[in-house]
Amino acid sequence: MTRAIRIGVQIQPQHADYAQIRDAVRRAEDAGVDIVFNWDHFFPLSGDPDGKHFECWTMLGAWAEQTSRVEIGALVTCNSYRNPELLADMARTVDHISGGRLVLGIGAGWFEKDYDQFGYEFGTAGSRIADLADALPRIKRRLAVANPAPTRDIPVLIGGGGERKTLRIVAEHADAWHSFGDVETLRRKSAILDEHGSAVGRDTASLVERSIGVGAPPEEVADELVQAGVTLFTIGVDGPDYDLSLVERWVAWRDAQG
Template identity: 70%
Template sequence: MTTPDRPVRIAVQLQPQHADYAQIRDAVLRAEDAGVDVVFNWDHFYPLYGEPDGKHFECWTMLAAWAEQTERVQIGALVTGGGYRNPDLLADMARTVDHISGGRLILGIGAGWFEKDYDEYGYEFGTPGSRLALLKDYLPRIDARLKKLNPAPLGDVPVLIGGGGEKKTLRMVAEHASIWHAFGDVETMVRKSGILAEHCAAVGRNPADIEHSTEVSRSDETTANALLDAGFTLFTVGVGGPDYDLAGVRDWLTWRDAVNAG
């Protein structure tokens, strides 16, 4: 296992489904108290598993509440559905949550994929290609709006782009992202990291300036060490409601502290 160039960070994704909001609020508090670095939710309108019409809450209004509730952790969506909101409005929402949180927002965004969200809320689902084209159009609009807003964001709002498409998504990561989030086996992630580096070279960026992020299970430290060797330093553990059991997250925090101690 190599020593990473940037600190290893542990995130928890509190999936906002099958729970009352009081349970989600409590989980956010427990996650921050436990010492995680980032708390994510996700941007869907219906549960992704379990009862398909079960309890579920909206992403960005929740992030505003988390911004007030928390003091230290970064917060964000893993990830915002790119086509769900006008990009200029999304930039303004992000700027507002950034101020509420004191500069702790991560603006996570992706092309979107969950067809039920689109159908039920009246968005055009289209094709993977059309959704990626929309995201490509939205990213510079978000950047431009962030530069126009008064007051401006408190700092540079880090943009996280989720996805692993090698021709289009990774090119957008090279052009716009501070954080890249994807998932797959170690061999796949190493290959995609190499392709991202090629896109970065084409646009004049150092790929080391982009934090590499992925998901981990609750116990697979061997895989995490291999991903660490491949340059990944932000690791997210998904936790579902209604109980939001963080016991496994604490094991990852112990691993993080050991790695960062050298």
């Protein structure tokens, strides 16, 4: 399978009023990005730890109405924060509101402050990954019996890099895998993912899109990442200003690929 190069932007929902977030989404769609992400946390991850912040899935419902072309999703939903069946129904609803443009980004969770302040059990990395493995089949079963059904098979993007457990879950369930780290880490873990794919009977090399966050201009990093198999590049932007100048450079690079 030959995949098109895609550009995403993560509108980080921190340190801004909602009007500024709404405007950033509008500008991102106008700039030509393929997908607009937020994230699933309850407090800022940088800057003032008690600064302004907004909730993920409420926002995605608003984005579904606001936008008309881009895909939308969380990079990534924390599996711990919602019952899997509830999350499936939320995803199906946003899928319908958006006319079939939702990507279900999901991961095991890691930000302990969210858990402590909102009353979730933090557990261990192992228990959270096990919960994610349990949740994905439940999400799929709920989507399969929903009325009305989703408008499409909602793509599942899994974020994480644990080589023994998380990448096995990716191999079993994901349509896209979001990697963290440099290109050498990506190459090594991508090969491990394909080994898991062989073990579970999926051709992950062709079926699982490789995604990565980028913070440098395309002329500095794009070529080696493309050679490593990446086709989805996402730039994170922070409030309150949401500077999209780097995003625009990546969009121009994508368009120049022909």
